[in-house]
Amino acid sequence: MLAGGRQDGRPRAVLTVDVEDWHQLAGRAVGRMGWDAPHEEFVRQVDDTLELLGELDVRATFFVLGMTARNHPGVVDRIAAEEHEIACHGWAHVRAWTQSASGFRRDVEQGLAALDRLGIPAPSGYRAPAFSLTKKTPWAFGILAELGFRYDSSHYDSPRIPGCLPAFEATPGPVIELPIAVARIRGRRLPVGGGSYWRVLPRRLIRNAVSQLAVEPGFPVLYFHPYELGRAPLRLTLPHGSGAKVRARAAWKTVRYNPGRGRVSALLTETAERLQLVSCKEALAHVELARGSTPPRRLIALTPANERSSHDRSSTVAIAGGPGAAEGQQTLEIGST
């Protein structure tokens, strides 16, 4: 059964939203005084997002940032009331590869505690800030398994992510990876999963690439943010007396994040007409079903040992340290290309 109770023959893609307050994160990045205060514009952005998904009759997965949820508990309630899946985006939106293993664990636990306080005790899924589970964080997947996650959606084989895992590997343990959509065009990686790429790449290119990925085995995962789907332009207001450096950085943020925002919801609407957009939870049900028979090639495929580099092998061993690693000789190649 599909999101919204519909069932049809269209290819499927997974729709996800990273719930973080742009004003909060941008304010912190530019050194704004009082950056952590709740921003009402964020509430309007989430409302616009929920309204759009309601019109499209789509149930998505919302990866909620802990410190944003603390500021806006009502927002999380509204997302859950619309029957979307709530998942964990950690607490402070700090890239995982800048943290130690224990720091990463603390951040995720804090994110989980924030959701727990809002009546969401055990979300199934996790996404790292800025897709930052990379070659530098081989311990992350074991920690996610220990914390009880059933899936992760942090892998983005993008040229812009330093040290990203080109051929994702994990042991066939309890955590399944749902990687972000990446097309291969003339042998080059083209991230088409969402975010800034949907604001700048030609619409036809994105449309065709995502449609092509959707007819291949597995599910292309798309990701957006409320600030991309909100109607009002983004503006980082500053308190009186902010210094010249902060004002210049804030101006740059608005210049950088506003162009192309209007295209995102239009393109998403077109995509929803061609594809069934489902939540991670629903995709996971299909993946787990497939694990009992022939695994989907893109999501879970066996990687012959002789095709792995020495770096990949060491990465596999590190990840194999986590729970569920008993059949460590069978590795899963999980990539969206």
Ligand SMILES: [Zn+2]
């Ligand atoms: Zn994020």
